[in-house]
Amino acid sequence: MKKYNITASVNGDELDYSCYADQTLLEVLRENLQMTGTKNGCGSGDCGACTVIVNKRPVNACLILGVELEGAIIETVEGLAEGSTLHPLQQKFLDHAALQCGICTPGFLTMSKALLERNPDPTETEVRYALAGNLCRCTGYDKIVRAVLDAAAEMRANAS
Amino acid sequence: MNEITNRDKNNFKWVGKNTQRPDGPDKVTGRARYGDDMIVPGMLHGKTLRSPHAHAKIISIDTSEAEALSGVKAVVTYKDIPDHPLLAPPYGPMITDFHDISRNIMARDKVFYDGHPVAAVAATSERIAKAALLLIRVEYEILPHVLDPFEAAGADAPILHDYQYTLGSDPKSSKPSNVFRVASSERGDLSKGFAEAEIIVEREFRSQPVHQGYIEPQALVATAAADGSVDLWTTTQGHFVIRGYCARLLNMDMSSIRVTASEIGGGFGGKNNLYSEPVAIRLSQKTGRPVRFVMTRSEVFRATGPASGTYSHLRIGAKKDGTIVAAEATIYNQAGAFKGSPVGRSVDTFFSAYSIKNAKATAYDVCVNRPKVAAYRAPGAPMAALGAELAINELAAKLAIDPIEIRLKNAVQDHEQSLSGVKFGRIGLNEVLVKAREHPHYSAALAENQGRGFALGYWMHGGGLSSVNANLLDDGTVTIATGNPDIGGSRSSMRVMAAEELGVDISLIKTIIADTASIGYSHLTAGSRTTFATGLAVINSVREIIDKLRQLAATKWDVPVENVAWEAGQAVCHHGDFQALSLKQLASLAPKVGGAIAGHSEINATGAGAAFSAHIVDVEVDKETGFTTPKRYTIIQDAGRAISPDYVEGQMQGAAVQGIGWALNEEYIYDHNGCLQNAGFLDYRMPVASDVPMIDTVIVEVPNPNHPYGVRGVGEPPLVPAPAAVANAVENAIGKRMGVLPLSPPKILQALK
Ligand code: FES
Ligand code: FES
Numbered sequence: 001m002k003k004y005n006i007t008a009s010v011n012g013d014e015l016d017y018s019c020y021a022d023q024t025l026l027e028v029l030r031e032n033l034q035m036t037g038t039k040n041g042c043g044s045g046d047c048g049a050c051t052v053i054v055n056k057r058p059v060n061a062c063l064i065l066g067v068e069l070e071g072a073i074i075e076t077v078e079g080l081a082e083g084s085t086l087h088p089l090q091q092k093f094l095d096h097a098a099l100q101c102g103i104c105t106p107g108f109l110t111m112s113k114a115l116l117e118r119n120p121d122p123t124e125t126e127v128r129y130a131l132a133g134n135l136c137r138c139t140g141y142d143k144i145v146r147a148v149l150d151a152a153a154e155m156r157a158n159a160s
Numbered sequence: 161m162n163e164i165t166n167r168d169k170n171n172f173k174w175v176g177k178n179t180q181r182p183d184g185p186d187k188v189t190g191r192a193r194y195g196d197d198m199i200v201p202g203m204l205h206g207k208t209l210r211s212p213h214a215h216a217k218i219i220s221i222d223t224s225e226a227e228a229l230s231g232v233k234a235v236v237t238y239k240d241i242p243d244h245p246l247l248a249p250p251y252g253p254m255i256t257d258f259h260d261i262s263r264n265i266m267a268r269d270k271v272f273y274d275g276h277p278v279a280a281v282a283a284t285s286e287r288i289a290k291a292a293l294l295l296i297r298v299e300y301e302i303l304p305h306v307l308d309p310f311e312a313a314g315a316d317a318p319i320l321h322d323y324q325y326t327l328g329s330d331p332k333s334s335k336p337s338n339v340f341r342v343a344s345s346e347r348g349d350l351s352k353g354f355a356e357a358e359i360i361v362e363r364e365f366r367s368q369p370v371h372q373g374y375i376e377p378q379a380l381v382a383t384a385a386a387d388g389s390v391d392l393w394t395t396t397q398g399h400f401v402i403r404g405y406c407a408r409l410l411n412m413d414m415s416s417i418r419v420t421a422s423e424i425g426g427g428f429g430g431k432n433n434l435y436s437e438p439v440a441i442r443l444s445q446k447t448g449r450p451v452r453f454v455m456t457r458s459e460v461f462r463a464t465g466p467a468s469g470t471y472s473h474l475r476i477g478a479k480k481d482g483t484i485v486a487a488e489a490t491i492y493n494q495a496g497a498f499k500g501s502p503v504g505r506s507v508d509t510f511f512s513a514y515s516i517k518n519a520k521a522t523a524y525d526v527c528v529n530r531p532k533v534a535a536y537r538a539p540g541a542p543m544a545a546l547g548a549e550l551a552i553n554e555l556a557a558k559l560a561i562d563p564i565e566i567r568l569k570n571a572v573q574d575h576e577q578s579l580s581g582v583k584f585g586r587i588g589l590n591e592v593l594v595k596a597r598e599h600p601h602y603s604a605a606l607a608e609n610q611g612r613g614f615a616l617g618y619w620m621h622g623g624g625l626s627s628v629n630a631n632l633l634d635d636g637t638v639t640i641a642t643g644n645p646d647i648g649g650s651r652s653s654m655r656v657m658a659a660e661e662l663g664v665d666i667s668l669i670k671t672i673i674a675d676t677a678s679i680g681y682s683h684l685t686a687g688s689r690t691t692f693a694t695g696l697a698v699i700n701s702v703r704e705i706i707d708k709l710r711q712l713a714a715t716k717w718d719v720p721v722e723n724v725a726w727e728a729g730q731a732v733c734h735h736g737d738f739q740a741l742s743l744k745q746l747a748s749l750a751p752k753v754g755g756a757i758a759g760h761s762e763i764n765a766t767g768a769g770a771a772f773s774a775h776i777v778d779v780e781v782d783k784e785t786g787f788t789t790p791k792r793y794t795i796i797q798d799a800g801r802a803i804s805p806d807y808v809e810g811q812m813q814g815a816a817v818q819g820i821g822w823a824l825n826e827e828y829i830y831d832h833n834g835c836l837q838n839a840g841f842l843d844y845r846m847p848v849a850s851d852v853p854m855i856d857t858v859i860v861e862v863p864n865p866n867h868p869y870g871v872r873g874v875g876e877p878p879l880v881p882a883p884a885a886v887a888n889a890v891e892n893a894i895g896k897r898m899g900v901l902p903l904s905p906p907k908i909l910q911a912l913k
Contacts, residue, residue, distance in 0.1 A: 097807060
């Protein structure tokens, strides 16, 4: 079967990969690029564990194809921190104990980042609806929602 | 709003403080390595061919075409898995029958459920492995199937296992049955009790099987070496159990299998079992290459878990003043394809929170054509609590007594014995009920179409085998290795307890999970046992280090060791003028004097405490659509002692939301052929963030006297009453009895008609 050569930016690095036409971005990230931070909970767009940001929009990496991404700008959980300085969302997830097993965490972080870029001052309800495509079976969402609201407040304070 | 009550005057430095979890940074940066994150050079990809039938005889399996496909390195069927004789009675409470397990991981003569493994391949890529599955020809003779446990227990049901006769039935069974055993406990005189009753409530209930719903599917890599040894990387709640089972199943020496537990992406009891591990080992042995298996979500639903679906019937009789004088319960637990549903725990759950003189509880373990059930957070308990708690609430309503008052009146007391023989020590039930009654939520006003539910849950925690190695390094830092996969923050709580004992900063302590070759046997991370049992082993190990350090100081000071005490992280001697020696100073001294300093502990912990969890929940029911929205949720629970309060709250909150799913949405939908129709997260709908409110918690602390810090265990109790509390809230919102879960909109509309 034919493979396609693609060049895209992943967390700021220009990367080349070659993939089959039916390979998803999730497979490309995890297998071709060995970036396993993005998780596979279902492979069918129903859990959000694979959420990444493509050209500033959150997407389920299991639902888009690697071949669609020529020239795309892709952000994954591995790119959130700057060196050893955590992104405010990462720090707030730790401060609020917003993770238990942590398998859902990369997806919640990327989805929350995309939310706060669009809406820096969300209400609790807005956070809950923005995260409704991300499943977490451990936390009951309480501490995740608090962490996102707190990170938003801190990011607003830092921005002003 | 979360609060902790009853904290006593103990002056702890770390216990009870919120500290950042040590595994946190790796988890928020994507560095943590879960089952599917292991990449081994040269590894092959395994895939499983699964039965498309609910019940069928296997006539033949032809793998020749698959084997011929380029890129396929090996194919295995039941012929590659050794057979094992059927386990003979007497059976323990946990049944481990290798006859059954070998057939569950790979069907032998029959398939028993849609999704039952029939063959497996290893190929150079996942796509080739998938293509190979299509080339395996299996000829089946389809048999009639049965899915419902109550029906399956009936005389005319299709029989799954023609060798299975009911154990403990009266009269003795003379023909094969789907009922494997009947577990029962009884005390007092039931007919006399009911004769004394001035009011009797009688109800029946049904609950559907529900999946644990961990977000990480089962995943592993098995590597067989030329010398016969095997390395296994897998996502599991108990790598020692996986080692033992694989060795038994494959007739290997235990020492030749070394299992490393990956970071675990949720389990809730569903990762106590093994599925593809032995098959992967076989494929690796055949090919000489590492073999990886990762389940798809659909495979997880079709072939792992779930918790039992149930049918139950209850009768409870009381005096007008609310004193319960008689209670009887019967439950049919669906075991799935093979025996072993949590019947003992169901029996123990019904009435253990109450002192009832005349009581009987009976549970049937029933095989049906569904995947073999797995533990799910307090296995067997939420379904029993559903019946008991709703029946008691109905009793209270009929007697015009407050639901908490009736429970206080009948609450089991310290040192009493439960129906199934559990002897309670000091328990926190009264404290929990009083706190619940005082909570503002309990008396808050309700809006139109809203209802409030209340339910109480009981769970007896596990103890058991745990091993710990603690090493003091010569720079004064400490490593602690346990044998328990960290599913709920145990690396953090172990670190906290070790720091408290040593009197040093937590940053000096690093906790890891050791593989099976590196540490003594450690039982599953299950039964809410880890903080209790493994915590005890940590405390023992660290105390051993402290004793050695005291000895070292005594030698240096030339005083008897009895005169050396350990205070705030240093050795001190109050019998003379000695400069205290810190942990760090002693650590650097040790290699020069007697050698490295370590402590270890291998224990079989007993004395786990019982815990009680009370739930108050408000729901709003849309009478047009039948849709239920939880509006407010409060849990009041005795944790014994919360080592890390944030994580204790997290356990309670997570369980509440699982209970909401259990009560309102989650169910398996099978077609008339017995094939699962909703094997995915879209149609098996677990609660999402927009479905639920904040979950308020009140941690009550009535310390368990059998643990230095009073730990009881917290993971399971909060699921026990959750489905009952939510169902009770729906009942109160619409004024109807609602005993059939899930309470999905069609059922509510039907009830409102
Ligand atoms: S893995 Fe993509 S949504 Fe679940
Ligand atoms: S923390 Fe386990 S699924 Fe979210």
